[in-house]
Amino acid sequence: MPTPSLTExxxxxxxxxxxxxxxxxxxxxxxxxxxxxxxxLAAASLTLVxxxxxxxxxxxxxxxxxxxxxxxxxxxxxxxxxxxxxxxxSLYRARQTIHTDELTSLKx
Amino acid sequence: MNPWLLLxxxxxxxxxxxxxxxxxxxxxxLLSSLCVIATLIVSFSLLGSDASVVxxxxxxxxxLNLEIGLELDQLSKGMMIVVTGxxxxxxxxxxxxxxxxxxxxxxxxCLSLFMFSMTGIVLASNFIMMFIFWELVGLSSYLLIGHWYxxxxxxxxxxxxxxxxxxxxxxxxxxxxxxxxxxxxxxFAEMDGxxxxxxxxxxxxxxxxxxxxxxxxxxxxxxxxVWLPDAMEGPxxxxxxxxxxxxxxxxxxxxxxxxxxxxxxxxxAELIGSAPQVIAWIGGITSLFAAxxxxxxxxxxxxxxxxxxxxxGYMVMAVGLVAPEAGMFHLFTHAWFKALLFLGxxxxxxxxxxxxxxxxxxxxLKKMPITAITFLIxxxxxxxxxxxxxxxxxxxxxxxxxxxxxxWVAAFVALLTTFYMFRLFIVAFLGKARxxxxxxxxxxxxxxxxxxxxxxxxxxxxxxxxxxFPVPSSWSLEFDVMPHFDDPVFWTSxxxxxxxxxxxxxxxxxxxxxxxSIPLFRNKFYFDEIYAWIIKIFQDALAAIVHxxxxxxxxxxxxxxxxxxxxxxGNFFRRYAQSGSLSGYAFLMAVGVLLVIYFTVFASK
Numbered sequence: 001m002p003t004p005s006l007t008e009x010x011x012x013x014x015x016x017x018x019x020x021x022x023x024x025x026x027x028x029x030x031x032x033x034x035x036x037x038x039x040x041l042a043a044a045s046l047t048l049v050x051x052x053x054x055x056x057x058x059x060x061x062x063x064x065x066x067x068x069x070x071x072x073x074x075x076x077x078x079x080x081x082x083x084x085x086x087x088x089x090s091l092y093r094a095r096q097t098i099h100t101d102e103l104t105s106l107k108x
Numbered sequence: 109m110n111p112w113l114l115l116x117x118x119x120x121x122x123x124x125x126x127x128x129x130x131x132x133x134x135x136x137x138l139l140s141s142l143c144v145i146a147t148l149i150v151s152f153s154l155l156g157s158d159a160s161v162v163x164x165x166x167x168x169x170x171x172l173n174l175e176i177g178l179e180l181d182q183l184s185k186g187m188m189i190v191v192t193g194x195x196x197x198x199x200x201x202x203x204x205x206x207x208x209x210x211x212x213x214x215x216x217x218c219l220s221l222f223m224f225s226m227t228g229i230v231l232a233s234n235f236i237m238m239f240i241f242w243e244l245v246g247l248s249s250y251l252l253i254g255h256w257y258x259x260x261x262x263x264x265x266x267x268x269x270x271x272x273x274x275x276x277x278x279x280x281x282x283x284x285x286x287x288x289x290x291x292x293x294x295x296f297a298e299m300d301g302x303x304x305x306x307x308x309x310x311x312x313x314x315x316x317x318x319x320x321x322x323x324x325x326x327x328x329x330x331x332x333x334v335w336l337p338d339a340m341e342g343p344x345x346x347x348x349x350x351x352x353x354x355x356x357x358x359x360x361x362x363x364x365x366x367x368x369x370x371x372x373x374x375x376x377a378e379l380i381g382s383a384p385q386v387i388a389w390i391g392g393i394t395s396l397f398a399a400x401x402x403x404x405x406x407x408x409x410x411x412x413x414x415x416x417x418x419x420x421g422y423m424v425m426a427v428g429l430v431a432p433e434a435g436m437f438h439l440f441t442h443a444w445f446k447a448l449l450f451l452g453x454x455x456x457x458x459x460x461x462x463x464x465x466x467x468x469x470x471x472x473l474k475k476m477p478i479t480a481i482t483f484l485i486x487x488x489x490x491x492x493x494x495x496x497x498x499x500x501x502x503x504x505x506x507x508x509x510x511x512x513x514x515x516w517v518a519a520f521v522a523l524l525t526t527f528y529m530f531r532l533f534i535v536a537f538l539g540k541a542r543x544x545x546x547x548x549x550x551x552x553x554x555x556x557x558x559x560x561x562x563x564x565x566x567x568x569x570x571x572x573x574x575x576x577f578p579v580p581s582s583w584s585l586e587f588d589v590m591p592h593f594d595d596p597v598f599w600t601s602x603x604x605x606x607x608x609x610x611x612x613x614x615x616x617x618x619x620x621x622x623x624x625s626i627p628l629f630r631n632k633f634y635f636d637e638i639y640a641w642i643i644k645i646f647q648d649a650l651a652a653i654v655h656x657x658x659x660x661x662x663x664x665x666x667x668x669x670x671x672x673x674x675x676x677x678g679n680f681f682r683r684y685a686q687s688g689s690l691s692g693y694a695f696l697m698a699v700g701v702l703l704v705i706y707f708t709v710f711a712s713k
Contacts, residue, residue: 025695033690100690107688 009050016043030091030098034084041077045070111161111178113150114188114231117143118224125217133212140216141199144223148192154185155575163233171292177233179296183368183436186578187230187361190443191354193566195223197559198349201451204556205345205458215255215343222248222350229358235284235294238362242280242322245355246273252350253342265338272335276325283318290315301370301379309381316383319366323359327420330394334635336417340409344454347409352416352450353443360423360439361578363387364432368580377430388428392517395421397633399524403531404629406622407464408453411532415490416446418521422505425518431508433583438505440578441497441570445489448563452483455552455560456536460545467621468543469536475549478557480537482564487533489567491526491608492601494591497570499601504587506597519600526608534616542620 016039023036052066092098121143129136163177178184199219206212225248228241246269254266288294290312291303304312323329328336339351350356366372370380377384395418402414419442426435457464459476473480489496492503502522509515541547551557571587579585591598615623631637685696 021694021698025691025698028691030690033694103690104688106693107686 006050006054009053010047013043013046013050016040016046028100030088030100030103033100034081034088038077038081041073045073048073111150111154111159111180111231114147114178114192114227115224117147117150118220118227122217122220122224125213125220129217130213133216136213136216137203137206140220141196141203143220144192144195144199147223147227148189148196151185151188151192154180154188174234174236174294176237177295178231179233180231182580183361183365183578184230186436186440186576188227189576190357190440190578191223191226191230194349194353194443194447194563195219195226197447197562198345198451201348201454201556201559202343202345204553205454206343209343211255215252218248218251218255219346219349222252222355226354226358230361233295233297235287235296238365239277239281239284239322242277242326242358242362245326245358246270246277249273249339249350249355252346253339255343255346256341259341261338262341265335265341269335269339272332273325276321276323276332279318279321280323280325283315283321286311286315286318296365296369299369301372301376304370304379309379312379313381313383313386316366316380317386320363320383320387323363323424324390325359326362327356327359327424328394328417329359329390329421329424330397331635333394333398333417334632334639337410337413337632340407340413344409344450344457347413348447348450348454351413352446356416356420357423357439357443360420360427360435363424363427364436367427367430367432368582372430374430384428384430386428388425388514391421391424391426391428392514393421395419395425395521396517396524399521399528400629401632402528403524404622404624404626405528406467408456408466408469408532408536409450409464411466411528412446412449412453415449415525415529418525419446419490422502422518422521425514426505426508429505429508429512429514431505433579433585434501434504434508436578436583437571437585437587438498438501440576441489441501441567444563444566444570445486445496445498448482448486448560448567449490451556451560451563452479452486455479455556456483456549458556459549459552461548463543463545466532466536469541469546469549470539471537471541472546472549473537475541475546476551478551479560482557482560483537484533485564485567487529491529491605492522493605494602495568497567499591500571500587503591503597503601504585506601510597515600519604522601522604523608526605527612530609530612531616534612535619539618539620 020036020038020040020043023039024033027033027036048066048070052064052070053062055063055066057063088098091103095103097103121140125136125139129139160180161178163175165173166176167174199216202215202219206215209215222245225241225244229238229245232238232241250266250270253269254263256262257266284294287299290307291299293299325332336351336356340347342351372380398414398417398421402411402418405411405414419438423435423438423442426432426438455476456469456472456479459472459479460469463469485496489498492499506515506518506522509518541549572589577585628634687693
C-alpha cells in the first residue's frame with residue numbers, strides 16, 4: 001500500500017478546512033457552526049502533523065515541534081469548546097433560540 | 109543747547125507721568141509744564157545758532173539707509189517756536205481749565221506725548237521718521253479727543269478722527285514709498301527735484317498728490333474734513349493746541365517741507381504736472397465749504413472748528429499755488445490768533461458752566477472784559493483787520509491767488525469769515541445774558557487770562573518778529589508793514605471785511621435766536637450722512653460677500669461636505685456591511701482571509 005505524500009495530507013486538510021468554513025458561512029444552527037469551527041481547527045492540526053512528519057531532521061527522526069503544537073491546540077480547543085458551549089447555553093436561555101437568523105442585535 | 113533735548117524732555121515727562129505719577133495730578137501738571145517751558149527755551153536758543161546734530165543710524169541695509177536725525181533750518185526752527193510757544197501757553201491755561209478734572213495726570217501725560225510727537229514731525233530729517241511721528245501725533249490726538257471717554261460722543265469722535273486720518277495716511281505711505289523709489293532716498297536734505305525732469309508728470313504729480321493725501325487727512329481737507337469738527341469733544345485747550353494751531357497745520361508744514369526739499373518753485377512747478385492745481389482747488393473748496401458751514405453753527409467751538417478748517421484750506425490753497433511761503437506765514441500767524449480764539453472760547457465755556465451754545469450766552473463783554481477783548485482781538489486778526497497778524501498773512505495768500513479764479517473764492521471766504529466771526533462775537537458777547545450760565549459768568553482766574561493776553565499781543569506782534577518766521581530765506585516773503593493803498597487786493601480784502609461785518613451786525617445785532625435758517629449749511633452739507641450711507645452700502649455688500657463665502661463655500665462645501673460624505677459612507681457601511689447576520693460576518697471574514705492569503709502567497713512576487 002503506497003504511503004501518502006505530503007500533498008495528499010495537505011489536500012485532505014484543505015478540504016476539511018473548506019468544509020468547515022463553508023459550514024460556518026452557510027449553516028444557521030449555531031451548534032453546527034461551532035462543530036464546523038472545530039473541524040477547521042482539526043484541519044489546521046492535521047497540517048501541522050503532516051508538516052512535522054515530513055520534515056525529517058539530520059538524525060533521521062521527524063521534527064516534533066509541530067506535533068507538540070497540536071497538543072496545545074487540542075488542549076486549548078477543549079477549553080474553548082467548554083466556554084463556547086456555555087455561551088450557547090446561556091444564549092439559548094436568554095433568547096430561546098440558537099438560530100443565527102434570529103440573532104441580529106448587531107445589525108447597524 | 110543740545111537740540112536732542114527738544115525730543116527727550118517731553119517724552120521723559122510723558123513716560124514719568126504715565127508710569128509713575130498717575131496719582132499725583134499736581135506733580136504731573138507741573139512736570140509737563142516745566143518740560144514744555146524748557147523746550148521753548150531750547151527752541152529760542154536754536155534760533156540764532158547754526159547748531160546741527162549727528163544723525164543716529166537706525167536701519168542700515170543695502171539700498172535703504174534710515175537714520176534718526178534732526179533737520180534744523182529756518183522752517184523747522186520757526187515752526188518749533190510756534191509749537192512750543194503755544195504749547196507753553198496751552199499748558200498754563202490747562203492748569204486753570206483742567207483744575208478740577210479727575211484725570212488731570214493722564215491729560216498732562218498725553219499733552220507731553222503730543223509735544224514729543226509734534227516736535228518729531230517738525231524736526232524729522234527724513235520722511236520715514238516724519239511718518240512715525242505723524243502716526244504718534246494721530247495717537248496722542250486720539251487720546252486727547254477721547255479724554256472724557258465716558259461720554260460716548262467723545263469716544264466716537266476720537267475713533268472717527270483716528271480712522272479718518274488712517275485713510276489719508278495710507279496714501280501718504282504709498283507716496284513716501286514712491287518718492288523713495290524715484291529718489292533713492294527719503295532724507296530731505298538729499299532730495300533733488302531735478303530728478304523729476306526725466307519722468308512723466310503723471311507719475312511725479314501722483315507722488316506729490318499721494319503725499320498730499322497725508323495732509324488731507326491731518327489738515328482735515330475735503331473730503332476727509334469730517335473728523336475735525338467732531339474732535340471738539342476734547343478739552344478746549346487741546347482743541348486750541350492740537351486741532352487749531354499745531355497738529356492740523358502739520359499737513360501744511362509737511363507740504364512746505366516737501367516743496368522745499370524738492371526745490372519746487374513757480375518756475376519748476378511744471379515738473380509735478382497739475383498736482384499743484386489739484387491741491388489749490390482742494391484747499392479753496394475746503395475753505396469755501398467750511399466757511400459756509402460755519403455760518404450756521406451754534407456751538408462756539410464748532411464755529412471755531414469750521415473756521416480752522418476754512419483757514420487750513422487757505423494755507424493748502426497757498427501751497428497749491430506754489431506759494432508755500434504765504435501758506436507757512438499764514439500758518440504762523442493763524443496759530444497764534446486761533447489758539448487765542450480757542451482758549452478764549454475755553455474761558456467762556458468755563459465761566460458759563462460748560463455751556464457751549466452761543467444762543468444761551470450773551471452780554472459777556474461786561475462780565476468778562478479781558479476774555480471778551482482778547483477774543484475780539486483774535487476775531488479781528490482772523491478777519492484780517494489791517495495791522496493785525498491775520499491781515500498780513502491773508503494778504504499774502506490773496507496776492508498768490510491774484511488773477512486766478514481761486515482769488516474770488518478766497519475773497520468770498522474772507523467775507524464769510526468776517527460774517528460768521530462777528531455773528532459769534534455779537535451773539536455771545538454783546539446784548540444781554542440769555543441763560544443763568546451766562547448771567548453768573550465772571551472773569552476767569554489770572555492763570556487763564558494771562559495766556560490770553562500774551563496770545564492777543566502775539567496776534568499783533570507775530571508778523572513783526574521775522575526771526576521766528578517758519579519761512580526759509582530761500583523763499584522770498586514779501587511783506588510791508590504799511591498796506592498798499594493802490595493795491596486792488598487790499599481793497600478787495602477791506603471790502604470783504606466791511607460787507608461781512610455790516611451783514612453780521614444788521615442780521616444778528618440784538619437778536620435772541622437765529623433769524624437765518626439754512627439747513628444745508630447747518631447740517632454740514634450732509635457729509636456725515638453721505639459717508640454713513642456710502643459706508644453702509646459698502647458694508648452691506650461686503651457682508652453679503654462674506655456671508656456667501658461663509659454660508660456656501662465654507663459651511664456647505666467644506667465643513668458640511670466633509671461631514672456629509674463621512675455620514676454617507678458610514679451609512680453605506682452600516683446598512684450593507686453591518687447586516688447583523690452571523691454568516692455574513694463569517695463570509696466577509698473568509699473573503700478577507702482568502703484575500704490575505706492571495707496577496708501574501710500569490711501576488712507578492
